[in-house]
Amino acid sequence: MVGTAATAPKGGWGTMSEMSERFERITATPAYRLFADAIESEIIAGRLRPGEPLGTEAELVKQFGVNRSTVREGIRLLEQGGLVHRDSSRRLSVALPQYHHDRLASRMSRALILHEVTFRELWDAAMALALVAIDLAMTHATAEAIVELDANVALTAEAAGDAARVAELDTEFHRLIGKAAHNRVLQLALEPSNMLIFPTTEPILTTIPEGTGRLIDAHRQIVEALCRRDREAGRLWVERHLRDWRRGFERTGHDLDQPVDRVYMQSVMSRL
Amino acid sequence: MVGTAATAPKGGWGTMSEMSERFERITATPAYRLFADAIESEIIAGRLRPGEPLGTEAELVKQFGVNRSTVREGIRLLEQGGLVHRDSSRRLSVALPQYHHDRLASRMSRALILHEVTFRELWDAAMALALVAIDLAMTHATAEAIVELDANVALTAEAAGDAARVAELDTEFHRLIGKAAHNRVLQLALEPSNMLIFPTTEPILTTIPEGTGRLIDAHRQIVEALCRRDREAGRLWVERHLRDWRRGFERTGHDLDQPVDRVYMQSVMSRL
DNA sequence: ACCAATTTGTCCGTATGTATG
DNA sequence: TCATACATACGGACAAATTGG
Numbered sequence: 001m002v003g004t005a006a007t008a009p010k011g012g013w014g015t016m017s018e019m020s021e022r023f024e025r026i027t028a029t030p031a032y033r034l035f036a037d038a039i040e041s042e043i044i045a046g047r048l049r050p051g052e053p054l055g056t057e058a059e060l061v062k063q064f065g066v067n068r069s070t071v072r073e074g075i076r077l078l079e080q081g082g083l084v085h086r087d088s089s090r091r092l093s094v095a096l097p098q099y100h101h102d103r104l105a106s107r108m109s110r111a112l113i114l115h116e117v118t119f120r121e122l123w124d125a126a127m128a129l130a131l132v133a134i135d136l137a138m139t140h141a142t143a144e145a146i147v148e149l150d151a152n153v154a155l156t157a158e159a160a161g162d163a164a165r166v167a168e169l170d171t172e173f174h175r176l177i178g179k180a181a182h183n184r185v186l187q188l189a190l191e192p193s194n195m196l197i198f199p200t201t202e203p204i205l206t207t208i209p210e211g212t213g214r215l216i217d218a219h220r221q222i223v224e225a226l227c228r229r230d231r232e233a234g235r236l237w238v239e240r241h242l243r244d245w246r247r248g249f250e251r252t253g254h255d256l257d258q259p260v261d262r263v264y265m266q267s268v269m270s271r272l
Numbered sequence: 273m274v275g276t277a278a279t280a281p282k283g284g285w286g287t288m289s290e291m292s293e294r295f296e297r298i299t300a301t302p303a304y305r306l307f308a309d310a311i312e313s314e315i316i317a318g319r320l321r322p323g324e325p326l327g328t329e330a331e332l333v334k335q336f337g338v339n340r341s342t343v344r345e346g347i348r349l350l351e352q353g354g355l356v357h358r359d360s361s362r363r364l365s366v367a368l369p370q371y372h373h374d375r376l377a378s379r380m381s382r383a384l385i386l387h388e389v390t391f392r393e394l395w396d397a398a399m400a401l402a403l404v405a406i407d408l409a410m411t412h413a414t415a416e417a418i419v420e421l422d423a424n425v426a427l428t429a430e431a432a433g434d435a436a437r438v439a440e441l442d443t444e445f446h447r448l449i450g451k452a453a454h455n456r457v458l459q460l461a462l463e464p465s466n467m468l469i470f471p472t473t474e475p476i477l478t479t480i481p482e483g484t485g486r487l488i489d490a491h492r493q494i495v496e497a498l499c500r501r502d503r504e505a506g507r508l509w510v511e512r513h514l515r516d517w518r519r520g521f522e523r524t525g526h527d528l529d530q531p532v533d534r535v536y537m538q539s540v541m542s543r544l
Numbered sequence: 545a546c547c548a549a550t551t552t553g554t555c556c557g558t559a560t561g562t563a564t565g
Numbered sequence: 566t567c568a569t570a571c572a573t574a575c576g577g578a579c580a581a582a583t584t585g586g
């Protein structure tokens with residue numbers, strides 16, 4: 001049961017409606033939130049496991065003793081939080097929140113955009129984080145991870161004429177470096193800078209097509225360094241690659257100290 | 273207007289109910305989501321600015337031509353996303369999502385917990401990120417930032433007997449280092465590792481009280497290094513500090529390769 | 545500090561399209 | 566194919582809390 005909901009009378013029951021019987025502490029938090037919190041606790045505690053069905057709305061209504069609308073509002077919270085997910089048939093099931101490809105990375109990026117972070121901040125962080133990533137990848141990269149990176153480089157070489165596709169593969173490349181580091185905390189930390197920086201590669205490469213060759217070369221060198229476990233070469237090429245991006249960004253008439261553009265990024269993010 | 277919602281008939285209107293007049297493309301996305309997306313777009317595009325009131329539910333019902341329940345479900349999405357916020361009087365207003373102190377950091381941490389990241393992953397990432405942070409702080413720290421850090425160290429010294437308080441201040445210390453780096457992308461990246469690692473300081477210090485002195489000393493040395501812009505000393509003491517945590521963690525009988533504990537972390541996170 | 549109007553939280557009943565068996 | 570179950574959406578209602586005179 002959610003709070004004192006089960007004993008509530010027909011019409012709305014609010015903060016002070018329980019005083020008659022005892023000094024039950026006031027509610028203050030709405031029922032839909034109590035409901036969502038209850039489900040969330042079950043999930044985090046592991047009593048509800050990812051993939052398990054959550055039951056129908058009608059069942060939840062009965063179990064928690066609240067109205068359908070209340071349940072639905074609570075479900076929206078869980079849904080947006082990534083803890084609950086509707087499969088093909090719109091049935092509810094417990095999901096484990098994916099930080100990539102999913103909403104979480106978008107939320108982080110959006111927060112940064114709304115806070116008007118500058119490209120300089122973004123670049124500083126991206127550089128530092130990319131160096132951390134390549135460093136960890138040097139010690140933890142598996143053969144499969146390197147194969148994935150290789151495949152990405154090959155695809156990029158094929159798509160050399162298509163700036164949009166190259167930019168997309170570039171973003172993916174840096175995500176794969178994070179994956180190769182086999183550290184999910186770092187992966188999560190990388191997402192926002194990757195999501196915000198590398199999509200700008202498209203307009204840059206459209207203006208400066210020569211850049212594509214340098215990009216592909218840098219990616220190739222990074223993968224080779226990873227293959228040889230050559231720390232120094234890895235760091236060197238990552239630095240060079242990101243400096244290239246910065247030079248391209250400035251050469252296309254942008255200012256590093258301008259905030260990340262809302263409208264452009266909106267289109268990038270909605271593409272997901 | 274949300275999609276074709278305004279022209280919808282009384283009862284539910286679904287995928288195929290528009291065929292009579294024209295081949296308007298099917299909706300597929302529910303109205304509450306269309307509504308939320310519409311508001312979200314307005315906010316990201318900057319046409320709705322943080323702090324602005326969003327209007328009452330009744331007004332939104334009229335403007336979008338949907339039912340109040342639909343509006344309320346959409347509001348839950350925006351609310352959980354941190355884009356909309358109810359002030360003291362429960363009125364809706366546009367908010368800018370705070371990545372610290374707010375839900376976003378919790379969401380990230382929760383995702384990591386549910387993915388059962390190990391303390392080793394956490395520690396590897398925390399170490400690398402802390403070194404990045406101290407490095408950026410060396411170049412960007414202002415006098416105010418150092419004052420804040422100093423105050424934190426002083427408070428920690430006062431609270432030396434209280435393990436819980438020290439752990440809390442320790443978490444805050446590392447947050448302040450991120451703040452001193454003046455890079456919000458990095459701050460965001462630091463949040464999950466800070467939120468998950470440093471609360472474990474409490475049980476460690478409870479078991480090994482002698483650790484408190486080393487912790488305070490390390491913090492003090494880090495601040496002094498920052499004051500002198502001594503990069504090497506800064507890195508050295510950050511490394512030492514984190515190695516101390518690790519040693520304490522292992523000495524209290526924990527295994528670095530165990531996943532971050534769900535139940536303990538749940539209590540830590542709900543404390544916010 | 546009281547009262548009236550507004551607004552939110554919650555509940556009820558119903559209709560419709562769709563997925564499942 | 567058809568029947569049933571379920572999610573989506575609608576309308577209307579009332580209690581409690583907040584606001585403004």
